[in-house]
Amino acid sequence: MGKSDMALLSVQNVTMRFGGLVANDRVSFDVPEGALFAVIGPNGAGKTTLFNIISGFFPPSEGQVVFAGDTITGLPQHAVASRGLIRTYQLVQLFKDLTVRENVAVGCHRVTRGGIPAALFTPGWARKQEAEVERRSRELLDFVGLGAQADMAADKLPYGQQRLLEVARALAADPKLLLLDEPAAGLNTQETAALADVIQRVNARGVTVLLVEHDMSLVMKVAQRIAVIDFGKKIAEGTPAEIKAHPDVIAAYLGGTETADA
Ligand SMILES: Nc1ncnc2c1ncn2[C@@H]1O[C@H](COP(=O)(O)OP(=O)(O)OP(=O)(O)O)[C@@H](O)[C@H]1O
Ligand SMILES: [Mg+2]
Incomplete structure (x- = not known):
């Protein structure tokens, strides 16, 4: 297998429970080296929780995170960061x-x-x-x-x-892998376009990008591959075109599954 097909990040059956709440439920996906990969899902789907686990903010209840061939599950944030896995936060955190x-x-x-x-x-x-x-x-x-x-x-x-x-x-x-948690939240159309351009150029520099984002037009424009989570579970994975046409994704975003399963 060439280096370009190697998964830089492999999320394997990650489950996170907060008391009785299952925020991530056996989530698995691979982010190939060099990819621009997005995780999308409705509010509260468990996206930030997944980022917190990947970046070492807290360990998962179950499952593994493998980065550049090494299991990093449960390593503290500084140890994960020093390996080249760097994140930004959903809320701006500047000095x-x-x-x-x-x-x-x-x-x-x-x-x-x-x-x-x-x-x-x-x-x-x-x-x-x-x-x-x-x-x-x-x-x-x-x-x-x-x-x-x-x-x-x-x-x-x-x-x-x-x-x-x-x-x-x-x-x-x-970073080898840059995790961006809703970088376009609160941005206007022009600012979002500027951000999309920066994200694509970051990726073109050779940085693998994992993007969590609500702005669908941004995700569809920049991501090569998308995983969709809903109520903590991965419900779909594919190219932007595949995701756009996926019935479960459409249902999740229209709130269809919420009423159907309630
Ligand atoms: N530290 C925590 N303790 C208890 N519950 C939590 C904790 N972090 C997240 N949750 C719960 O886990 C679920 C998933 O939250 P999470 O923040 O991961 O969602 P999200 O997909 O990032 O949502 P959003 O799009 O609104 O940012 C929510 O029900 C949330 O209330
Ligand atoms: Mg979030």
Whole structure:
């Protein structure tokens, strides 16, 4: 099997229970190296829970997560991140008191034992690598189209640009796999188009992307392959064309299964 067909991420029978609630129910899918793969599903379907498990925020009740050939199930977040599996969050999480460029610089230090705050205060770290970090941060800001805003305070950026900044910061950690949790939430049409372009160019740089997203037009435009989850279960997987035509997917989005199964 060539490297290009290898699954970079393999989610195997992942189940997550919160008390009596089954948020993920034996979910399995493979994300091939180099792919732009999307997970979609209605509100509360279990998408963020799946991301939390994949990124090591908490271990699954059952099942395995395999990344680049290694089982990473239950490893803590910093250990997962240091292997090159980097995520962004559904709610924007920037350092508001830092500039746009400094936010990316923080990402340049791949999250290690002490996490990002420790990286900020490690003696000598900032000085030693300052020039290289600055060069790289500016390059990444240019890449996402925020070069002109580099010296602004991060919280002065319009919301759509904050989301792009999060992508730049995640890229600074040099991910093999980038997990994006609803990056287009709250964006207008123009901002969503800019984001779609950035996501496609990230993928073209060789970064495998796993995208959770509600914006169907964005998913259908950028994803090569899509898994659909509903009430914690994977109900379909296929190309955008296959997913669009899938009766269970149509039913899930129209609320058909909710009434049928209730
Ligand atoms: N830490 C937790 N403790 C208890 N229940 C949780 C926890 N996290 C998620 N849940 C529940 O698990 C289910 C799935 O939630 P999750 O956030 O994964 O959905 P989602 O698909 O990301 O939804 P959305 O599209 O609204 O972001 C929901 O019923 C949610 O209330
Ligand atoms: Mg979510």
